[in-house]
Amino acid sequence: MGIIEVKNVNRSFQNGKETAHVLKNISLNIEEGEFVSIMGPSGGGKSTLLYLLGGLDQPTSGSVKIDGVDLSTLKDKELCRMRNEDIGFVFQFYNLVPNLSVEDNIALPLMLSGKKISDYKDKIDECLDIIGMKEKRKLTPRELSGGQQQRVAIARALVFDPKILFLDEPIGNLDSKTGFKIMELFRKINEKYNKTIIQVTHSEEAAEYGTSLVKLVDGQIKTVKPVSMTA
Ligand code: ADP
Ligand code: MG
Secondary structure (H helix, E strand, O other): OOOEEEEEEEEEEEEOOEEEEEEEEEEEEEOOOOEEEEEOOOOOOHHHHHHHHOOOOOOOEEEEEEOOEEHHHOOHHHHHHHHHHOEEEEOOOOOOOOOOOHHHHHHHHHHHOOOOHHHHHHHHHHHHHHOOOHHHOOOOHHHOOHHHHHHHHHHHHHOOOOOEEEEEOOOOOOOHHHHHHHHHHHHHHHHOOOOEEEEEOOOHHHHOOOOEEEEEEOOEEEEEEEHHHHO
16 A cells, blocks of 8 residues: 555636646555655646645545545545644745744744643754754745745654645745755755655656656656666
């Protein structure tokens, strides 16, 4: 059993009288510990697929299972808990809260789940350590570079120690040198901390950090292969 199993997934959007059939019969199996890169042309449905995999959106038909659980069978409350605690999302534009400090941004998922922050002091320290920003914990996002802000977003995604991280163009807003440092961090998180990672990217170089590659073109999977075969 894969950690994520996608079966015959379709996703359509209704725009007035028009129906846009964005994802067409997608089936995919992702094993625990994989680092999957999803590539393909802009508008091809990559973000739509990522949001379905992470329970941020529901398929029009077909099923998405995480750890064997069909997401469509979850009650709203359980789905919210899963999204907040069992998986983490990192987006292109970081989505930090500007008036909260680094450590409070990292603690945000804990607050949303009603946890006592004082019970998670060590976890927050560990997350700050992973991103190498312990000494910057009291700063606010506007005092940080783009790369540092993305590191904080990564720490926030890790605070519940989720099994899976979903990344949507995580280095799309960064210069290439900073971007590669962030990709090195994701590699460490995949290898040392044993997280399954699924990233959407249009950078060939970023995709090569993955252990496997999925090409999504016009809403359909064109190829699935180990990244080492793509060189
Ligand atoms: P990609 O991430 O590969 O660039 P997206 O998944 O963002 O592509 O979008 C694929 C297509 O689906 C686009 O044509 C987009 O306009 C459409 N789409 C995505 N989300 C919605 C939505 N909520 N409502 C209507 N159309 C959408
Ligand atoms: Mg996208």
